[in-house]
Amino acid sequence: MKRALFFFFTALGFFVLLSVIILPEYRIRTLILLAVYLVVYYFVFKMLVLEHVRSLSELFFRKRTMAVISSLIVFILCAALGIAISESRVLKKARYQAASNDLASISGEQKDYLKEHVADVFDVVYIRPTQGQDNTALFNSIMQEISLYAKGVRYLVLHPVAQADRYSQIRKDLPSLVHGEVAVIGAERSVVVDKVSGYDIINGLYRARSGLNSVCVIQGHGEASVDDFSEEGAGIVAQMLRDRGISLVRADLEYLSSCPAALILEPKKDLSANEIKALDSYNGGLVMVGGFKLPSVKRFLGSRGLSVALEPVSSISQGALRDYFGGLVVDMFYQHPATSYVKSPAVVSSAYEIICPNCTALASASSKNVMVVKDNLSFFSGSSLYSNFFMRFKGNSQLLFGVLNNACCGSGPVAPPDSNGLDSPKLFAISPRYLNIIFAVSVILLPLLFLALGIYCFRSNRG
Amino acid sequence: MLKTREIREFFHSPIFYVVMAVFLALSGYKFFSLLLSFIESMSYYPEYIYGDNIGSMMNLHAAYYIFPQLFMFYSYLCVMAVSVLDLNLGRDRMLGLDKVELLSGNKSVLGLVLRKSLSTSVVVCSMMVPTLLYPAIISVFTELDWGMILSAYLGLFILVGLSSGIVSVAGVFKIPFAVGIFLNMVILLSLNFYFFEHMFSPFFFGTIRLDVLILSTLLFFFAVSLAKRLYISVRIYV
Numbered sequence: 103m104k105r106a107l108f109f110f111f112t113a114l115g116f117f118v119l120l121s122v123i124i125l126p127e128y129r130i131r132t133l134i135l136l137a138v139y140l141v142v143y144y145f146v147f148k149m150l151v152l153e154h155v156r157s158l159s160e161l162f163f164r165k166r167t168m169a170v171i172s173s174l175i176v177f178i179l180c181a182a183l184g185i186a187i188s189e190s191r192v193l194k195k196a197r198y199q200a201a202s203n204d205l206a207s208i209s210g211e212q213k214d215y216l217k218e219h220v221a222d223v224f225d226v227v228y229i230r231p232t233q234g235q236d237n238t239a240l241f242n243s244i245m246q247e248i249s250l251y252a253k254g255v256r257y258l259v260l261h262p263v264a265q266a267d268r269y270s271q272i273r274k275d276l277p278s279l280v281h282g283e284v285a286v287i288g289a290e291r292s293v294v295v296d297k298v299s300g301y302d303i304i305n306g307l308y309r310a311r312s313g314l315n316s317v318c319v320i321q322g323h324g325e326a327s328v329d330d331f332s333e334e335g336a337g338i339v340a341q342m343l344r345d346r347g348i349s350l351v352r353a354d355l356e357y358l359s360s361c362p363a364a365l366i367l368e369p370k371k372d373l374s375a376n377e378i379k380a381l382d383s384y385n386g387g388l389v390m391v392g393g394f395k396l397p398s399v400k401r402f403l404g405s406r407g408l409s410v411a412l413e414p415v416s417s418i419s420q421g422a423l424r425d426y427f428g429g430l431v432v433d434m435f436y437q438h439p440a441t442s443y444v445k446s447p448a449v450v451s452s453a454y455e456i457i458c459p460n461c462t463a464l465a466s467a468s469s470k471n472v473m474v475v476k477d478n479l480s481f482f483s484g485s486s487l488y489s490n491f492f493m494r495f496k497g498n499s500q501l502l503f504g505v506l507n508n509a510c511c512g513s514g515p516v517a518p519p520d521s522n523g524l525d526s527p528k529l530f531a532i533s534p535r536y537l538n539i540i541f542a543v544s545v546i547l548l549p550l551l552f553l554a555l556g557i558y559c560f561r562s563n564r565g
Numbered sequence: 566m567l568k569t570r571e572i573r574e575f576f577h578s579p580i581f582y583v584v585m586a587v588f589l590a591l592s593g594y595k596f597f598s599l600l601l602s603f604i605e606s607m608s609y610y611p612e613y614i615y616g617d618n619i620g621s622m623m624n625l626h627a628a629y630y631i632f633p634q635l636f637m638f639y640s641y642l643c644v645m646a647v648s649v650l651d652l653n654l655g656r657d658r659m660l661g662l663d664k665v666e667l668l669s670g671n672k673s674v675l676g677l678v679l680r681k682s683l684s685t686s687v688v689v690c691s692m693m694v695p696t697l698l699y700p701a702i703i704s705v706f707t708e709l710d711w712g713m714i715l716s717a718y719l720g721l722f723i724l725v726g727l728s729s730g731i732v733s734v735a736g737v738f739k740i741p742f743a744v745g746i747f748l749n750m751v752i753l754l755s756l757n758f759y760f761f762e763h764m765f766s767p768f769f770f771g772t773i774r775l776d777v778l779i780l781s782t783l784l785f786f787f788a789v790s791l792a793k794r795l796y797i798s799v800r801i802y803v
Binding site for chain 1: 577578579580581582583585586587589590593594596597600601604695698699702706
């Protein structure tokens with residue numbers, strides 16, 4: 103009887119440990135495994151540990167009462183351990199999902215941002231999906247942490263079917279909201295967050311607080327894509343502007359009139375007569391980069407009084423920047439709301455001089471105007487100003503942000519690029535010489551030192 | 566409870582230094598390769614994004630990029646080091662040196678098991694001290710979140726303590742040396758991969774979790790008391 107009890111509880115205890123580690127979610131499979139496990143355990147028990155257990159049982163069960171108490175304690179311990187482990191697995195799952203987004207919890211900068219800037223009341227609502235992956239646990243975990251620092255932030259999980267009234271009310275403001283997404287609802291405006299992660303929700307709070315402005319990116323003529331993260335693409339600038347409150351929305355020239363501002367990035371194919379007509383009649387802010395060699399664009403620019411030189415601007419004494427990146431430095435910026443955020447030179451692959459007596463010059467390279475403003479049109483005659491490769495230069499992003507901000511929002515800036523500290527460059531640069539020293543110290547010298555100590559120890563032990 | 570004799574024995578063994586040299590060589594190489602990888606991946610992002618707060622939010626910071634991965638790697642090395650050091654240096658004491666003292670009844674078994682586990686933990690944790698060089702190197706070039714680093718070390722120390730408690734059970738039995746190390750490694754690594762890795766990884770990202778602290782302590786004492794019981798039964802049986 104004692105042996106049977108001991109066998110049963112130890113087998114159960116081991117099984118609980120095994121099942122919470124390996125098979126926590128499949129009950130039927132777990133029961134089958136329990137049966138198989140008990141059979142195998144019985145044979146192993148009989149073959150290997152019976153004699154040990156005899157002596158152990160003598161220690162454990164000296165008296166009948168002690169046997170009962172010990173069994174109960176073992177059972178309670180196993181159950182408590184199982185519950186504790188399974189509880190921690192739930193937390194772990196949420197944390198692990200957050201960690202898959204590179205961070206288990208929100209970073210110090212995010213906490214500072216929430217503490218200092220998010221004082222208004224926001225409702226953050228997760229629309230629970232009726233099918234597919236449910237991120238409720240992850241959402242609650244993230245929001246618990248966010249609401250610790252942003253006192254005005256409230257959060258809830260909304261079931262779109264059970265709470266249909268509230269859902270339809272939210273969708274009035276946010277028609278693009280779908281199941282599985284998060285709505286950040288503020289007093290003035292609301293935004294949709296399409297991914298449940300700390301970064302995206304905080305970004306949503308930022309956008310809801312500062313204001314989201316749309317700029318249409320015209321597509322369909324071989325323009326650079328905002329989804330392209332290769333060197334030539336415009337993925338990073340789209341990401342950067344989104345972080346700053348300007349959303350780049352893909353659009354067709356057909357629907358240009360509905361855009362508050364539009365951006366055309368180096369078209370490769372000629373525009374049709376209708377499209378040129380749409381551009382002519384467009385009243386919003388239009389920012390154009392390159393493409394002036396296309397006949398239709400040339401005509402359009404000509405109608406605005408702009409002409410572009412055929413020869414590219416040659417660089418004069420640009421030293422290391424040109425040698426290293428092969429770029430042209432745009433180093434002169436004129437006083438204008440569009441250039442008010444520019445604090446560093448921009449670098450582009452090439453640019454052409456713009457001749458326009460009635461335009462306001464914005465930027466020049468080698469004393470030749472390469473960017474001008476005429477009425478609602480801002481035009482840059484070079485290429486690669488927006489490209490992922492050249493966006494590494496602060497001046498490029500500052501210039502592009504300023505021009506777009508001017509085009510979409512006029513004098514009311516959304517968020518200046520360097521408002522959080524212009525003087526805090528954190529470019530992490532280690533020269534090859536230092537890298538060699540780090541390699542020598544951390545990979546060779548330090549282990550060798552301890553190996554030498556081991557040899558010394560061995561020799562002195564023998565001595 | 567923890568006496569200097571146990572720890573001294575570890576530090577007088579050449580095997581400890583060999584294990585430490587291997588540990589440092591591997592972790593140093595991992596650190597260097599992560600550093601190179603960080604520099605490479607950083608070069609794809611513009612200075613503007615990287616240099617601003619948003620950059621840190623996107624985890625383009627040396628501390629968030631290098632150290633969580635590095636500490637995850639340490640955790641594998643540590644459980645392997647515990648497997649080797651615990652059985653290598655502790656078993657003789659369990660079944661040899663203190664046997665006479667124990668049979669004479671002068672020493673408590675629980676004390677002996679605890680001392681063995683704690684001394685293994687202290688020694689493995691002392692192996693971590695030279696790795697402070699890596700955050701120190703990074704802090705020369707950029708600002709470092711030392712809170713995150715300390716929390717990662719705390720998580721690692723608890724993991725080491727828990728692992729040494731678990732292997733103290735296996736250390737009781739008279740099994741061939743290599744088999745013992747192999748068994749310890751299999752047990753600890755499988756526990757680590759299936760369970761501990763996810764349990765302790767938040768520490769490596771700067772989060773201190775109370776539930777893990779409590780659970781680890783409970784598991785440690787559970788393992789140690791099991792080892793004590795087994796030790797008594799083996800001693801009587803032998």
